[in-house]
Amino acid sequence: MKIIYFSVTGQTRRFIKKLGPTVDATEIDPVDPLFMVNEPFVLIVPTYEDEITYPVTEFLEYANNAASLKGIVGTGNRNFAELFIFTAKNLAKKFNVPVLYSFEFNGTPTDVQNFKEAVNKLES
Numbered sequence: 001m002k003i004i005y006f007s008v009t010g011q012t013r014r015f016i017k018k019l020g021p022t023v024d025a026t027e028i029d030p031v032d033p034l035f036m037v038n039e040p041f042v043l044i045v046p047t048y049e050d051e052i053t054y055p056v057t058e059f060l061e062y063a064n065n066a067a068s069l070k071g072i073v074g075t076g077n078r079n080f081a082e083l084f085i086f087t088a089k090n091l092a093k094k095f096n097v098p099v100l101y102s103f104e105f106n107g108t109p110t111d112v113q114n115f116k117e118a119v120n121k122l123e124s
């Protein structure tokens with residue numbers, strides 16, 4: 001499954017690297033977020049105020065991208081308590097897809113394993 005992700009301080013990018021060299025992942029560029037994805041994909045998004053993650057919304061609203069979105073994974077910081085992964089939750093609601101998984105920062109080896117299992121389940 002293709003992965004599309006956004007990263008502001010590099011934690012999500014580090015998580016992507018942990019998935020190994022064969023992963024098919026594309027980062028959303030905040031300056032130029034509009035590109036078309038014509039295959040099913042999972043979105044991994046960090047948590048920030050809406051203004052910062054707006055390029056992700058722009059990307060999802062572009063062309064038919066939302067139709068290919070299968071689910072969202074949130075990365076955040078549990079110190080934010082009830083605001084933990086609110087970006088992923090809000091986007092999931094807006095685009096009517098499930099939150100597949102969540103983790104903190106760049107993820108632990110267990111998070112890598114759980115993420116892979118969640119994506120595999122989606123594909124089966």
Ligand SMILES: Cc1cc2nc3c(=O)[nH]c(=O)nc-3n(C[C@H](O)[C@H](O)[C@H](O)COP(=O)(O)O)c2cc1C
Nearest residue numbers: 007008009010011012046047076077080084085105
């Ligand atoms: C200014 C700022 C605000 C943040 N707000 C939240 C938040 O409301 N909820 C949350 O779960 N994490 C929050 N985080 C944590 C980040 O979403 C988390 O560290 C994430 O892994 C960062 O991913 P990135 O480095 O790929 O951008 C915040 C981080 C920063 C620096």
